[in-house]
Amino acid sequence: MGKRNVFKIASIYIGTLIGAGFASGQETMRFFTRYGIKGIYGVLVTAILFGMIGSIILVKVYNYKIISYHDWILPFFGPYLGKVVEFFLAFLLLSFYCVMLAGSGALFEQQFGYGKEIGMIFMSVITFITFIFSMRGLAIVNSIVVPLLIVGIIAIGVFVIPQNLPFDCNVDGNFYTIGDNWMTSCILYVSYNSICAVMVLSSLYPLLNNKRDAVLGGGLGGALLGVMLLFLFLSTLIVYRAIQDVEIPMIAIASTLGENMGNIYGILLWFAMLTTAIANGFVFIQSMEKRLKIKHLQACILFFIVTIPLAQFGFKRLVHVLYPMFGYIGVLFIILLVLKKGKK
Template sequence: MRGFREIARIAAAFVGIIVGAGFASGQEIVQFFSSFGITGLAGVAFSTILFTLFAAALSGLGHHFNAASHKDALYAISGYPASVFLDALITIFMLAVLVIMFAGGSALVEQLSGVPAIWGALLITAISVLIVWLGLQKLITIICCVTPLMVLLVVIVASTAFPGMTDSAGAMERAALKLPAASNHWFLASVLYVSFNIVAGAPFLIIMGSRATSRRVALRGGMLGGILLGLLMLLLAASFYVRASEIAEVPLPSLYLAMRASPVFGFLMAFVIFASILNTAVGVLCSFAARLSETSPSRFRPASAVGAALAFGGSLLGFTQLINKIYPFFGYLGLVLMVWILFAWFRFRPWRATGTQECEAPNAAL
C-alpha cells in the first residue's frame, strides 16, 4: 500500500506540472490535437505512449543516478559540452514557459471580466514574485491540491460537451480543421507536444525519481503519470473536436466549455486554471532564479524580479500567438533532449539496476 501511494504521488505530481504548462487552458490541446480533426485523436494516443515512455525514463534515470538536480543527471547522460547545451535549453525554456503562464493568466482575467489583458498579467506577475520572495510553501502546497479537482472538472466538462450536439460529423471535421494548428501534420504535432512538455517536466521528474524508495516505484510512478495525462488529453481533445465551431475564437476553451455547462462549473474551472497557471509560474520562476543565482544565493530575489519582468513584457504579445510560436519552437529543440534520454535509457538500463545508489557519482559517470 505504501508503494502504491508513492507511485500515485509521483504520477499526480507529474500530471500537476504538465497541467499548468501543457493543457489547463485548453488552447494547447486545440492547437496540437483538435485542430487536426479526427486524426488528432490518434495524435493523442501516440503522445500518451511517448509520455509514458519518457516520464518513466526520466524518473528511472533520476533514481539510477541519485541526482541532486537535473544538472547532475544531464551531465551523466551526455557529458560535456552537450550537458551545457541541454542545461541552457531547459533554463531558457523555463523563461518561455513563464511568459506563457503570465499570458494565460491575463487571458483568463480578460475572458472572465473584460478587463484589459495587461492588468491580468500584472496581477499574476505580482502574485508570483510575492510568493517566490516570501517562500510561501504552504500556499504552494494548497495550490498543488487543485490537481484532483482539475481531473474531476475535465471529466464533468467532457461529459457535458457531447449531449445536444447539432453539427454533423462532416461539419465538426470542417470546423476542427479551421482551428489554429501548431504544426502542418498531426504526427509531428503530437511529437512536439510531448517534446516541449518533457523539457518543462524533466527537472521535476528527475528529482522525484531520485527521491523514490525504489527503482520500481520511480518507473511505475512515471508510467502511471503518462497514462493519466493521456486520458485527460483524450477527454479534452474529443470535447473540443465536437464543439470546434464554438471555440474557434476563444482563448481558453476549457473555461468556455465549463461556463457552457454551468456558471458554477465555470467559476470552479476559472479557479483551477488560475491556480494551475500560478502553480507552474511560481515553480518555474523559482527554478529559473535559483539557476541564475546558483553561485550567489544573495542574487536570488533580483534574478526572480528580472525573470518576472522579462516574462511580463513577453506575455503582452498574446496568449494564443505565444503558444502557436513558442511551444513548437521549443518542441523542435526538445527533440535533442528526447534523443539523449533514449540514449541514456538504453545505455544505463536503469530498469536492471539494483540498490538505491546504483551508479557512480554523476561527475564520474563518463
C-alpha cells in the same frame, strides 16, 4: 508511503505539463482537434509516450542518483556546449514561469474583471510561499490542485458531450498547422512539453524510494494526462465550429453550462497556470542556488523580485514564436536523455 509517493510524483509530472495551453484547450485544438476524429490516435499515442518518457527518466534519476537537470548536461554535451545548453534551458524555465504570471494577469483582467497586475502579483506571492518550502511545498500544492484539475476537466466533458450527440467529426482546416499529420503533431507536442518535464523530473530523486515508484509515478502521470487530453479533445471536437476562433476554448465550452461554470473553469485554469509556474520556478531557483552559491531563501526572494517586471515584457509572444523550435530541439533532447546515462 509508497502509494502516496507515486501519487505525489504523478501529480508533479501532471502539474508541470498542464499549463495554460493544455487546460485552456488551445493546445488540444492545435495539435489534435484539427485532424477531426483521427486526432484521437494522437491523443492515445501521446498518453503512451508521456507514460514511457516519464518512467524512463525517473528510473534513470533513481539509478544514477540525479538531483537536478545539470547532472544530465555535461555528460551529454561536454563542458563548452553544455554551458550553452544550460543557458538555453534556464531561459526556457524562466520564460515559461513569466508566461504563467502574464497569463494569470490576463485571466484576472478578462475573466474576473480585476487589473492584470493583481493577477500577476497574486500568483507570484503564492509561488513564493510554495518555493520557501522547497520540495515539500511543490508536492503539497500539486497533490491538492492536480486532482481538482482532473475532476474539473472530466466533469466538463461528461456534461457537454452527451448534450451534443450526434456530432459532426469533420473539421474545416482553419486551425494553425503544426505538422503534416496527427503523428507529426503528436511527436512535436510530446517533445516540446517534455523538455521542461524532464528538468522537473530530474529534481524528484528525494521522492523516489525505489525503482517501482519511478515506473509507476511516470506511468500514472502519463495515463492521467491521457485521460484529461481525451476529454479535452472530445469536448473541443464536438463543438469546434462554435469555438474555433475563441482564445480560451474550454471557458467558452464551460460557459454553455452556465455563467458560473465559466467562472469555475477560469479558476481551474488559474490552478493549471499555478502548477506549471511552480514547477518551472522551482527548478530555476535550484539552478540559481547552485550557480550563485546563495541560500534557498535568498534565491526565492531574488526570483520573486526579478520575475514580476520580466512578466511585463511580452514573454508570452516570445515563447509562442519559439514553441515550434522547442519541439524540434525537444526530439533530440529526449532521445539523448533516454539513450544516455547520467553521472554515477
